[in-house]
Amino acid sequence: MNDKLQESLQYLKQCSNLETEAFKLYETLSKKLNQPESGYILGNAFNSLKNAKIIQGILNCFDLTELENKPGKKELAELTNEIIILERKISKINTLEYLISCEMLKEAINLEDLLIQIYTKFIESNSAKVTVAELAKTGTLTLDSFKKLFEYIKEEKAKDKEVIVESLYILESKEKENQKQITPIVKYQNPDAWIHESTIHSFADTPVTEN
Numbered sequence: 001m002n003d004k005l006q007e008s009l010q011y012l013k014q015c016s017n018l019e020t021e022a023f024k025l026y027e028t029l030s031k032k033l034n035q036p037e038s039g040y041i042l043g044n045a046f047n048s049l050k051n052a053k054i055i056q057g058i059l060n061c062f063d064l065t066e067l068e069n070k071p072g073k074k075e076l077a078e079l080t081n082e083i084i085i086l087e088r089k090i091s092k093i094n095t096l097e098y099l100i101s102c103e104m105l106k107e108a109i110n111l112e113d114l115l116i117q118i119y120t121k122f123i124e125s126n127s128a129k130v131t132v133a134e135l136a137k138t139g140t141l142t143l144d145s146f147k148k149l150f151e152y153i154k155e156e157k158a159k160d161k162e163v164i165v166e167s168l169y170i171l172e173s174k175e176k177e178n179q180k181q182i183t184p185i186v187k188y189q190n191p192d193a194w195i196h197e198s199t200i201h202s203f204a205d206t207p208v209t210e211n
Contacts, residue, residue: 005134008127010067012055014076015118019052021080022111025087029104032096037167041108044160051153061135079114098175105168112161119154123147 026045030038071077090096090104122128132146 004126004130006066006070008131009059009062009064010070010072011076011122011127012059012131013064013067014072014080015122016052016055016059017080018076018083018115018118019048019055021083021087022048022115023052025083025090025111026108028087028091029108032090032093033101033167033171037101037105037171040163040167044108044163047156047160051156054149054153058131058135061138076118083111098171101171102168105164105171108164109161109168112157112164116154116157116161119150119157123150123154 023045026041026048030042030045033041086107093100096104128147128150129143132141132143135141135146
């Protein structure tokens with residue numbers, strides 16, 4: 001296995017790990033929220049798990065023993081670790097207060113944005129071509145069809161982000177009703193305008209470099 005192929009497969013392996021940990025994070029978060037937000041986030045959790053399985057299916061076509069001691073991309077490894085730490089923190093909180101719930105949903109928005117960037121970098125890099133060239137040796141596969149698979153994943157991530165934004169809107173609307181405050185709470189037309197640095201943790205500044 002040449003170095004370029006190893007690098008590509010390591011990147012995909014890290015993507016699968018990221019989605020697996022995102023699944024755990026969303027599943028844990030969903031247990032701390034009320035309906036309907038809980039159901040929405042749980043749906044996102046299983047979408048992440050589906051993506052992890054899709055990517056793992058690609059990896060299963062290769063012998064990955066040469067990757068076992070490879071560190072992979074530093075920024076992806078760091079992001080994976082940050083997700084794990086955040087999931088553990090949330091799991092230890094019995095009840096999420098309103099403000100903390102909002103922060104967690106904003107972090108989820110940031111995370112979806114980062115995952116979209118990660119898949120975009122892979123599609124636009126030479127790694128996709130290298131992977132397809134190797135897969136084509138054992139079956140019929142085109143670069144176009146391979147890229148379409150990841151474009152589909154990106155589209156799903158964008159939809160998941162919209163779901164989180166909607167959940168945040170619902171949460172704020174309920175808080176407005178509960179508190180009977182005068183402060184207007186509106187549904188933002190630009191989801192990115194919601195994103196502020198969390199007091200707990202922020203994925204917003206996590207760098208994503210080209211593969």
